[in-house]
Amino acid sequence: MHRVWAIIERDLRRFRRSPVLVIVSIIMPLVQLIVLGYAFGGKIKNLHLGVVDEDHGVPAIKIREMCQAVAVNAATFDTVAYADKTEVMRDLRDGKINGVLNIPPNFSRKVLAGINPQIALVEDNTDQFSASALEGAFNGLLVSYNTAPVPPRETNDVTLSVVEIYPYVPYIQFLLPGTITLSIFVSAMIGGGIIFIDDKARGLHEGYLVTPIRKFELILGFTLAGAAKAVIAGIVLITVGSLIAGIPDPLNPLRLARMLVMVVATSMALISMMFLIMVRVSDPLVPRAIFGMLNTVLYFPSGAVYPTESFPAWMKAIAVVDPFTYAVHGFKELVLKNTGLAAIQYDLLWLTVFTLLSLGLATALFKRTL
């Protein structure tokens, strides 16, 4: 065991001289958290809606007034009045407006006669997000349009009442668990198995391979040293990230203690995985070259940015073995719901099993000779 400590000591002493690693491994995830968090998280506002009223009846005027109300209050869209359809369609195609509301000529007559009155919403569906926002706004608008001023006391309609059991979670908070995992992963990339490859490239490894150190001691030493650095990055990101994302009560000691358990388990899993991937690599360019690919393959299928339920089968298969999935799930429970360890026991279990498998396989594949 003293040899394991010697390897750890060497790595951490070097790290103390140039702690730039931690800065690098938190900057990228933090930038991603902020940019992605605000890029995707906000409500869509200020779309431009072209309105062509070919009816001019009282019901049509009521619809237009309600549109005005949306424009002034929720500001999902503002309205631009058009006289004819040709012009409005051209502007829609040219991207000057995001959608067109068409109130057809006999709308008022149909409303009064009660024969399926319809208005049309023409969407620019190349932008699904804006299109759904417009659709959502109009569905709400029509519900209140159709609601009778004095509702009947009893109704046969089944209604859905939604109960949110947690306070509203903005996207940036949803993203934070993935960002924490990402910072640990970046540490694993630049501070894990790659250290051994850099030693190989500089010939330093010959120095310690002639000592009586055993394969497993060497791998365990590198893994623990790498994990220690990744834990530091993870803790910094939890603190800074929670403050940026506005997690309530971010410094709750019990939660931080549980988070630490998760950070350690995640660090060990990702570092040992990196060591396994790099165990036979000598060229220091290889890890740098596959960094982006690994990041994409592991980070996005994990449910960190979008729920795994929406994935095709092959991507779900990746998610099942991907340690990121379990790390992200575990951090989500702790960060967003402040649950106890029981809720993350299977995450911890798989991360531990994954660590042991990676370390075992890496030891089997490690070449102690040049």
Next chain:
Amino acid sequence: MLDIEVEHLTKRFGDFTAVDSLNFFVEHGETFGLLGPNGAGKSTLIRMLTTLVPPTSGTARVYGYDIVRQANDVRQSIGVIPQAMTSDLDLSAEENMSIFAKLYGIPREKRLKTIRSLLAEVDLEKWADKPVKMFSGGMRRRLEIARGLVHEPKLFFLDEPTTGLDPVSRVAVWEMLSRLKNERDLTILVTTHYMDEADKLCDRIAIVDHGKLVALDSPLKLKASIPGKNVLEVSFSNAPGNWIETLQSLPDVVDVKAEENIYRISSHNGPRTTVALMEAARTAGATINSLSVQSTTLDDVFVHYTGHQLRDALQAATGANSPFLLKRGGL
């Protein structure tokens, strides 16, 4: 006691035989030199003996331990200075030593004392706390020598310890090695391509070329083993056609080798051959452009046994065309 026994040791990398069935032994207390150009197989041999490269066939015992089956016992009992500088630039001299002392399992109370005294022995005690990146090449080498001795081995392997050092540092490193060897009763196996170093410092020298052992003896006996006590290097212009036969017939001449118009004449008696040579040149109308008379050196020994100059081999064997280096780079 035999510290190193090598039997039919062979290493092949694909079609290329880096070390070809070597046999030799090293006695305790010897300074044993492996002399040869780059690519001759010296480093591969030393890497096999220090357990870094597994042999293709043959066996070797270091300190009585088999280099394959008892590799960890070998590692515990030897000190190794690899050819590449292996000290950690980000750490101080003392930290470098301390990490290795821990890798060898030196107990804490002994560690600090050993490190301090070794750093003093290599004249680096003032630099103990300084990061190695401030060190010159010679200082780094000295630190690595101290580091290699941190577990007090009796057998010390050094792979080209002075390559890349300036002449002053080279001398310093060698003086240090001699002193350490005497103080600590070391057996040293060292590779070099500096003839003068090998001549001055080694008790016995093995000349290795193309993976084969071509000669093995003490420097004195090696020099005595080749014909001629002196070597005359002469260049002529207007030499007649049968000039080489004329030179061979001069008094005391043992052997004549010619390369274009430069002749290398081995002689038992340099001065007498020189006088006769000048007479013969005048008679034949040949002009002597240059003439030097030397005592036999290890260079002559090397040329005699390998058929080529060490400096030519050094130029030919660059890293790019050494299959061993290619293999390592491509891994």
